Amino acid sequence: IQTRYGVCLFYCFLQNPKTASLVQDLVKKGAVDELKKCFSSRMEFGTAGLRAAMGPGISCMNELTIIQTTQGFCRYLEQSFENLKERGVVIGYDARAHPPSGGDSKRFASLAAAVFISREIPVYLFSDITPTPFVPFTVSHMSLCAGIMVTASHNPKQDNGYKVYWENGAQIVSPHDKGIAKAIDENLAPWPESWNTEEALRSSLLKDPFQEIHTEYFKTIQKHCHHREINKSSGVKIVHTSVHGVGHSFVQAAFKAFDLHPPYAVEEQKDPDPEFPTVKYPNPEEGEGVLTLSFALADKEEASVVLANDPDADRLAVAEKQESGQWQVFTGNELGALLGWWIFSCWKKQTTDAEAVKKVHMLSSTVSSKILRAIAVKEGFHFEETLTGFKWMGNRAKEILDRGNTVLFAFEEAIGYMCSSSVLDKDGVSAAAIAGEMISYLATKNTSLSQQLTTIYIEYGYHLSKNSYFICHDQNVIRSLFERLRNFSGQESYPTECGRFSIAAVRDLTTGYDSNQPNHKAILPTSRSSQMITFTFSNGGVATMRTSGTEPKIKYYTELCAAPGNSDVTHLKKELDDLVNAIVENFFEPVKNKLQPKPE
Numbered sequence: 001i002q003t004r005y006g007v008c009l010f011y012c013f014l015q016n017p018k019t020a021s022l023v024q025d026l027v028k029k030g031a032v033d034e035l036k037k038c039f040s041s042r043m044e045f046g047t048a049g050l051r052a053a054m055g056p057g058i059s060c061m062n063e064l065t066i067i068q069t070t071q072g073f074c075r076y077l078e079q080s081f082e083n084l085k086e087r088g089v090v091i092g093y094d095a096r097a098h099p100p101s102g103g104d105s106k107r108f109a110s111l112a113a114a115v116f117i118s119r120e121i122p123v124y125l126f127s128d129i130t131p132t133p134f135v136p137f138t139v140s141h142m143s144l145c146a147g148i149m150v151t152a153s154h155n156p157k158q159d160n161g162y163k164v165y166w167e168n169g170a171q172i173v174s175p176h177d178k179g180i181a182k183a184i185d186e187n188l189a190p191w192p193e194s195w196n197t198e199e200a201l202r203s204s205l206l207k208d209p210f211q212e213i214h215t216e217y218f219k220t221i222q223k224h225c226h227h228r229e230i231n232k233s234s235g236v237k238i239v240h241t242s243v244h245g246v247g248h249s250f251v252q253a254a255f256k257a258f259d260l261h262p263p264y265a266v267e268e269q270k271d272p273d274p275e276f277p278t279v280k281y282p283n284p285e286e287g288e289g290v291l292t293l294s295f296a297l298a299d300k301e302e303a304s305v306v307l308a309n310d311p312d313a314d315r316l317a318v319a320e321k322q323e324s325g326q327w328q329v330f331t332g333n334e335l336g337a338l339l340g341w342w343i344f345s346c347w348k349k350q351t352t353d354a355e356a357v358k359k360v361h362m363l364s365s366t367v368s369s370k371i372l373r374a375i376a377v378k379e380g381f382h383f384e385e386t387l388t389g390f391k392w393m394g395n396r397a398k399e400i401l402d403r404g405n406t407v408l409f410a411f412e413e414a415i416g417y418m419c420s421s422s423v424l425d426k427d428g429v430s431a432a433a434i435a436g437e438m439i440s441y442l443a444t445k446n447t448s449l450s451q452q453l454t455t456i457y458i459e460y461g462y463h464l465s466k467n468s469y470f471i472c473h474d475q476n477v478i479r480s481l482f483e484r485l486r487n488f489s490g491q492e493s494y495p496t497e498c499g500r501f502s503i504a505a506v507r508d509l510t511t512g513y514d515s516n517q518p519n520h521k522a523i524l525p526t527s528r529s530s531q532m533i534t535f536t537f538s539n540g541g542v543a544t545m546r547t548s549g550t551e552p553k554i555k556y557y558t559e560l561c562a563a564p565g566n567s568d569v570t571h572l573k574k575e576l577d578d579l580v581n582a583i584v585e586n587f588f589e590p591v592k593n594k595l596q597p598k599p600e
Helices: 002-015 017-029 032-039 063-080 105-118 134-141 176-185 197-202 210-224 228-233 248-257 288-301 332-349 371-379 390-402 428-444 449-460 475-486 569-588
Strands: 050-053 089-093 123-125 146-150 159-165 238-241 305-309 316-321 327-329 360-365 382-386 406-412 416-418 463-471 501-508 532-537 541-547 553-561
Touching: 017 032, 063 105, 063 146, 063 159, 063 176, 089 105, 089 134, 105 123, 105 146, 105 159, 105 197, 134 146, 134 159, 134 210, 210 248, 210 428, 228 428, 238 248, 238 288, 238 428, 248 428, 288 305, 288 316, 288 327, 305 428, 316 332, 316 428, 316 449, 332 360, 332 371, 332 406, 332 416, 332 428, 332 449, 332 463, 360 371, 360 390, 371 382, 371 449, 382 390, 390 406, 390 416, 428 449, 463 569, 475 532, 475 541, 475 569, 501 569, 541 569, 553 569
Parallel strands: 089 123, 089 146, 238 305, 360 382, 360 406
Antiparallel strands: 050 159, 146 159, 305 316, 316 327, 406 416, 463 553, 501 532, 532 541, 541 553
16 A cells, blocks of 8 residues: 555656645545555446546546556557557546546546557547537547547546447447456556647647537437427427536537427536536436426426436436426336337338338346337337446447347436437437427327326336335445345245245346246356346236446336236336335345435
């Protein structure tokens, strides 16, 4: 630790006195535990890249760790691509900043650019803040070798991150993460020019793709605009919030591209602000607490719908005012059902070839609603599940596209939607415009989003879900909780019931076990580095328990899938509530394990 501390402090003194000052203050205070936390272990580079608090030390996001990470990534790309110096990379960034340590996303992006330029590799560095989906779009559009987005998405304000895309336009998957991590460890000492951002920013190898990509992106998403005349004449009023992030101007431009009337912007949250002053958590997935100002503006302007992006604009939340005057915030699964139905309906109306549906695909993650599966069964297109996260859906979508097929839509319950295959990742900007058109179209039929959702459920079967999480900082408790489920009534025996609910099947993607398969081996990829068990119940319920890769949470996802015609919603909701209560009581044991429930 002393050696790591000394090396880090040396570079801090040379380059960033603010970071050095933070370390000196900790030393003066004798804050040994805090110093250990900063310097004892390096951030792990995984398929999600990096995400951690900004601050001093090798466990935090700072100028030194950005340089070290980029040097490793650069070396790995040099080994992977013979034409790296012809093609290059793209780098984008959000508006995050941490004044105490002097770190901010733009500075981190500039340092990353300096590393690549020092190796004579072309860099397309955005000159201004940009939504995350613009980076994978740029990789694909310009046929680049890789992309980097400096963002921590919807994490707390002190965090930042480093997200990586491969040449196919999707996030990296294994074994790239391991190869990059190894290269980082082999290139920890900063190269002579890695700090020289001034020289890099003057280099002929540095290009600004902002204007070209801005034009091309909004031109590309217009192919998903199917009702331009309705959009032009629509009287629907919509409110939009970017929650102090980057999304405002881009969503305004997306609405313009669709000839939709511009949404009302929440003034207090419109401009980027790294302090996120009006919200406790800058995450619209948290629901009403983040949307309070949006509801107030909607009430004032008599708007019926609220759209909300997270700070890097790759997610979208939607709320609708009900006849009672209350606001309904749609879950990610509900919005997935609406967008999936809408995108397929638009495709179906403009397709004359009856055989074309056989080449149509939709995807969702394994913890998301099975509603797309139900629609696929009835309509005849292909549906696939992947592991959790858009890295899996993006890569699988590319494989499907490369075989000459169509990927219409992919989603995950964490309000992430891929409505256009031109971005192989979740994209809250295009999703906002497509949702705006869907809302305008439904208004011409005097139908609300809530009413259309009910229509979807009546036609394809009710799919009711209930997702939440517990907070747990103790890895031993988490390990023990899952190991108990794997050895429930003896060695390697999973539970056969949960309270009054009978369990029909178990899939464990940590160990690779799947009771539904003839050889009991799971089809989906497995990983020992995370916990994930899915229980299928005899009553049509499905429940997945898993750990989060970026937060100290144990999450659960439950859904009750009813057959078309079973419309007793009150009974279905009670059945789901009872199932969730049984899972919490029997499998989580929150009192015994001292788990903190999700904050209200």
